[in-house]
Amino acid sequence: xxxxxxxxxxxxxxxxxxxxxxxxxxxxxxxxxxxxxxxxxxxxxxxxxxxxxxxxxxxxxxxxxxxxxxxxxxxxxxxxxxxxxxxxxxxxxxxxxxxxxxxxxxxxxxxx
Amino acid sequence: xxxxxxxxxxxxxxxxxxxxxxxxxxxxxxxxxxxxxxxxxxxxxxxxxxxxxxxxxxxxxxxxxxxxxxxxxxxxxxxxxxxxxxxxxxxxxxxxxxxxxxxxxxxxxxxxxx
Numbered sequence: 001x002x003x004x005x006x007x008x009x010x011x012x013x014x015x016x017x018x019x020x021x022x023x024x025x026x027x028x029x030x031x032x033x034x035x036x037x038x039x040x041x042x043x044x045x046x047x048x049x050x051x052x053x054x055x056x057x058x059x060x061x062x063x064x065x066x067x068x069x070x071x072x073x074x075x076x077x078x079x080x081x082x083x084x085x086x087x088x089x090x091x092x093x094x095x096x097x098x099x100x101x102x103x104x105x106x107x108x109x110x111x112x
Numbered sequence: 113x114x115x116x117x118x119x120x121x122x123x124x125x126x127x128x129x130x131x132x133x134x135x136x137x138x139x140x141x142x143x144x145x146x147x148x149x150x151x152x153x154x155x156x157x158x159x160x161x162x163x164x165x166x167x168x169x170x171x172x173x174x175x176x177x178x179x180x181x182x183x184x185x186x187x188x189x190x191x192x193x194x195x196x197x198x199x200x201x202x203x204x205x206x207x208x209x210x211x212x213x214x215x216x217x218x219x220x221x222x223x224x225x226x
Contacts, residue, residue, distance in 0.1 A: 031212055033213070035216075040121075040218060041218060042118070042201060042216045042217055042218035042219045043156070043201060043216040043219075044216075045213055045214075045215075048213060050212075058213070090155050090156070092155075092214075094212060096212045097207050097212065098161070098163065098205075098207050100146070100158045100161075101146075101158070101214055102157075103148075103155030103156045103157065104155050105153075105154065105155050106153075106154075106155055
């Protein structure tokens with residue numbers, strides 16, 4: 001497995017609370033991505049990063065923010081969690097171009 | 113706007129049969145088309161990928177067929193095995209530019225019966 005670690009792997013949180021998910025890589029890949037996976041929707045891009053402090057929105061970015069202060073870490077924050085953000089979140093990394101994107105093991109988040 | 117459409121949503125095949133999953137894309141700037149395989153509880157993993165300068169790519173029992181004029185590509189799994197049971201995602205990417213974002217189809221749940 002590529003050196004990607006997501007934490008936590010499982011989390012249950014209450015509506016309205018802030019939540020931060022962490023993606024840590026040891027591959028020194030430039031590009032990092034956060035996707036959410038929901039039944040019937042596949043994988044949808046939330047935010048991505050193309051370098052330290054360089055981030056941009058994906059197709060479902062509302063309610064989410066990200067930060068990348070170091071090459072190896074990409075944080076996804078739900079400022080005020082809602083039930084619609086219950087999902088499985090995947091981090092991915094790549095070197096860009098036609099290179100493979102490697103995915104982490106996922107974080108299952110439940111907002112109650 | 114769904115840029116990559118995948119079908120069928122689910123597929124049941126007998127062991128030894130051929131599994132076929134189809135995808136269609138809209139953005140003609142896409143020039144890299146990977147397929148990912150995902151087992152329950154795991155992250156997706158690259159299975160096979162193709163660029164539009166070839167019409168077919170084969171790796172073992174897995175073949176991608178690509179039709180650039182129709183903007184369609186498909187995954188064929190020959191001699192399907194129960195171990196192939198997984199969710200398969202097609203994807204597309206524009207390899208130029210600066211973001212290298214993958215756009216995924218909605219996935220196909222493949223079940224191979226023994």
